[in-house]
Amino acid sequence: MTEPSAFRSELRAFLAANVPEVLRGRPVLMPAEAAANPEPADIIAARAKYLSVMTQRGYTVPRWPKEYGGAGLSADEARILQDELDALRLAPALLGMGVSMIGPTLLVHGSDAQKQRFLPQIASGAYRFCQGFSEPGAGSDLAALRTSASLDASGQRYVINGSKIWTSGAQHANWIFMLVRTDTSNKHNGITFILVEMSVPGIEVKPIRLLSGHSMFCEVFFHDVVAQASDVVGNVNGGWTVAKTLLGFERSGMGAGGVGRRAANSSNELVVLAKQAVGEHDGMIADGGVRDTVAQLLLDELALTLTIERAAASRSATGVAGPEMSLFKLYQSELGQRRDELALSLRGSDALAWEGAGTSPQNTAATRMWLSGKATTIWGGTSEIQRNIIAKRILRLPS
Amino acid sequence: MPLTLSAEQQLLRDNASQFIREAAPVGHMRGLRDRNDAEGFSRELWKQMASLGWAGSFVPEAFGGLGLGYTEVSIILEACGRTLAPTPFLSSVLLGAGCVLASGDSDLQRELLPPLAAGDLLLALAFEETPRFAPHHVSCRAERVGNAYRLHGRKTYVLDGGSADKLIVSARTSGTTSDRAGISLFLVDANQRGLAVQRTRTIDSRSVATCHLEGVEAQLIGELDGGADILDPVLDRATVALSAEMLGLCTEAYEITVEYLKTRIQFDAPIGSFQALQHRAVEMFGKLELTKSVVQAACDALDDKARHPEAPRLASAAKAQATTLSRLITREAIQMHGGIGMTDEHNIGLYLKRAATTEATLGDTTHHRARFAKLSGF
Numbered sequence A: 001m002t003e004p005s006a007f008r009s010e011l012r013a014f015l016a017a018n019v020p021e022v023l024r025g026r027p028v029l030m031p032a033e034a035a036a037n038p039e040p041a042d043i044i045a046a047r048a049k050y051l052s053v054m055t056q057r058g059y060t061v062p063r064w065p066k067e068y069g070g071a072g073l074s075a076d077e078a079r080i081l082q083d084e085l086d087a088l089r090l091a092p093a094l095l096g097m098g099v100s101m102i103g104p105t106l107l108v109h110g111s112d113a114q115k116q117r118f119l120p121q122i123a124s125g126a127y128r129f130c131q132g133f134s135e136p137g138a139g140s141d142l143a144a145l146r147t148s149a150s151l152d153a154s155g156q157r158y159v160i161n162g163s164k165i166w167t168s169g170a171q172h173a174n175w176i177f178m179l180v181r182t183d184t185s186n187k188h189n190g191i192t193f194i195l196v197e198m199s200v201p202g203i204e205v206k207p208i209r210l211l212s213g214h215s216m217f218c219e220v221f222f223h224d225v226v227a228q229a230s231d232v233v234g235n236v237n238g239g240w241t242v243a244k245t246l247l248g249f250e251r252s253g254m255g256a257g258g259v260g261r262r263a264a265n266s267s268n269e270l271v272v273l274a275k276q277a278v279g280e281h282d283g284m285i286a287d288g289g290v291r292d293t294v295a296q297l298l299l300d301e302l303a304l305t306l307t308i309e310r311a312a313a314s315r316s317a318t319g320v321a322g323p324e325m326s327l328f329k330l331y332q333s334e335l336g337q338r339r340d341e342l343a344l345s346l347r348g349s350d351a352l353a354w355e356g357a358g359t360s361p362q363n364t365a366a367t368r369m370w371l372s373g374k375a376t377t378i379w380g381g382t383s384e385i386q387r388n389i390i391a392k393r394i395l396r397l398p399s
Numbered sequence B: 001m002p003l004t005l006s007a008e009q010q011l012l013r014d015n016a017s018q019f020i021r022e023a024a025p026v027g028h029m030r031g032l033r034d035r036n037d038a039e040g041f042s043r044e045l046w047k048q049m050a051s052l053g054w055a056g057s058f059v060p061e062a063f064g065g066l067g068l069g070y071t072e073v074s075i076i077l078e079a080c081g082r083t084l085a086p087t088p089f090l091s092s093v094l095l096g097a098g099c100v101l102a103s104g105d106s107d108l109q110r111e112l113l114p115p116l117a118a119g120d121l122l123l124a125l126a127f128e129e130t131p132r133f134a135p136h137h138v139s140c141r142a143e144r145v146g147n148a149y150r151l152h153g154r155k156t157y158v159l160d161g162g163s164a165d166k167l168i169v170s171a172r173t174s175g176t177t178s179d180r181a182g183i184s185l186f187l188v189d190a191n192q193r194g195l196a197v198q199r200t201r202t203i204d205s206r207s208v209a210t211c212h213l214e215g216v217e218a219q220l221i222g223e224l225d226g227g228a229d230i231l232d233p234v235l236d237r238a239t240v241a242l243s244a245e246m247l248g249l250c251t252e253a254y255e256i257t258v259e260y261l262k263t264r265i266q267f268d269a270p271i272g273s274f275q276a277l278q279h280r281a282v283e284m285f286g287k288l289e290l291t292k293s294v295v296q297a298a299c300d301a302l303d304d305k306a307r308h309p310e311a312p313r314l315a316s317a318a319k320a321q322a323t324t325l326s327r328l329i330t331r332e333a334i335q336m337h338g339g340i341g342m343t344d345e346h347n348i349g350l351y352l353k354r355a356a357t358t359e360a361t362l363g364d365t366t367h368h369r370a371r372f373a374k375l376s377g378f
Helices: A006-017 A031-036 A042-055 A074-086 A097-109 A112-123 A239-256 A269-278 A288-313 A324-352 A360-379 A383-393 B009-025 B026-034 B043-050 B070-082 B089-103 B108-119 B227-263 B275-303 B305-342 B349-362 B365-375
Strands: A131-134 A148-151 A156-168 A175-181 A191-197 A203-210 A217-228 B123-126 B141-145 B148-159 B168-174 B184-191 B194-201 B207-220
Touching: A006 A074, A006 B148, A097 A131, A131 A156, A148 A175, A156 A175, A156 A191, A156 A203, A175 A239, A191 A217, A191 A239, A191 A360, A203 B305, A239 A288, A239 A324, A269 A288, A269 A324, A288 A324, A288 B275, A288 B305, A288 B365, A324 A360, A324 A383, A324 B275, A383 B275, B009 B070, B026 B349, B070 B089, B070 B227, B070 B275, B089 B108, B089 B123, B089 B148, B089 B168, B089 B207, B089 B227, B123 B148, B123 B207, B141 B207, B148 B168, B148 B184, B168 B207, B184 B227, B227 B275, B227 B305, B227 B349, B275 B305, B305 B349, B305 B365
Parallel strands: A131 A175, B123 B168
Antiparallel strands: A148 A156, A156 A217, A175 A191, A203 A217, B141 B148, B141 B168, B148 B207, B168 B184, B184 B207, B194 B207
């Protein structure tokens, strides 16, 4: 083994000294879960400290420029940071649409004033964004959206009317980035991308109950909501371009997230579950069929992880995520569902208990994860939409 | 891990691709087949490849090679895969020279490697006895006679075995038929008394041999009973290189098919405008990209000493995925071509045939998936 680099050694010491040990091996809690089962006060305090020390160093958004709250790390340095966090089994200090979607989009399309105003607040977790894209009549056909924004007499403000649906985490957000119609005569070129503070009058949020019993998504209604013209990102009627950039980042996040760096080895949670479920023989999963199914899934996960790393190695720090992100989103979501389905069948009847005697929080959580995972092949553009995008933009097949 | 090619590697890729497309397009392989060429490859082409250094690609410079890594070897084989160019690269270089190098026998290396790297000597590895890949299944036995050994038994599916000047043969020196221990490797001259070599042409128009050994005099290579320690890493390297060839084959078959989708008109429209076909083409593209990453990662592990322990697992991952991929791509390629895809006249069917051979060679997808599971601890 070679000596660790000075960068790695310093980082290792910093993390060991400053990140509370109680967070090691503790997954990030989605806001809905945290609301349902609040964590003990000491954990909440530890999370706050972790966020604060990481924010001070720009490590919540390690590759962003320092002037906007990042650490200005190179791709290699960022990978080392991730390695060290993995080694301590630390989940990211800050997740969400701010750091993964709107922040990177502002780096590409935002004005200097917008970057200075929004990015540091996103990096520290002070601004929590949700996404106002889909509407009841505009799902896969997103550009059919009708929520309107009209400039008022001052020319400084827009008045927004309409409704959005499938808005993830709207009840926990304090800002929304949204697409609004500013020209009804032109479908794609009549859309504008704008940022709106959730506390302004006229916004109503209604959570939607899902198959899993949780509410990941909301409906958001806009009645004469006033937004600032200075908060338009990109050009008026040029929002579709900004939206495509953002969707690229959204897909890259969806692609890079779940499988992550899950190593395909005997400590893999699916392998452990399979050995418990069907027994172990000479260290191997006793049932040949189950073993083969697990092996194929882990091979496919390995292939995707390596492909995401390969793409990252050839992409610059703030480069726009290209159509290959559709590929990652497509396979990430399908692999996640395969994993959840396999886990479900391995758990047998245990997986079916929903309430009452015989239920355990662990089992129902896994079952709910299988159900909530149905969202992954639908949101951010369905799998079918991703295949359309790849066919058109990468394969250049005729339309 | 690098996962991306260096400038030199990109240059090699461009040069290899240009050379192969000019010197050995698919018509080259078709010509050999139509002339009933017994060897299944062209000696003249191999000599040209040797002059480019390919025959000695990973052979150290001290023995007349270029001392390249497996990333480079894979680049060359990927280029060969694209046009189905038949060469004794896998048989003589990866398997044959691979064993000579791994044996650690420096006299043997000095004797065999320089002529091999020059393209003047061909080796073949005779290690299989069963139709399904099982390298440790060795019933062929070696009998000690004074200072020498005599081999008895039968070896099958010896790649380019009918063209080799010398054969490396695995034989049992102790233990029972499926034991990993007790296998030894031997060098046999092709014209040695007691050796009968029968050629078989495979569906991809290449040549394999069955070797009958009746008391053939042979020279021990490496440690007695330690043959599997030489064989296993050599098979891993060859498996990765073969996976790279499969990647080339799949990439070309995919590109031919996408081009066809863009140009074939039915119902007054290019058939590539139909969503049912678009989505299937996307699946081919996606799986191709995923498999490419695994093959590259396996090459990286072979080329980085610190990562050698990962190599066997990644080699199996690469072959398992490459085999699954080639099934998908060649099946879809033929289907999307419709009637013309069934003919001998169109090249796409030749890709199906070569794919079938490469799938079975050095272990198919179930073999490597099971091995991946075992090496992953489950």
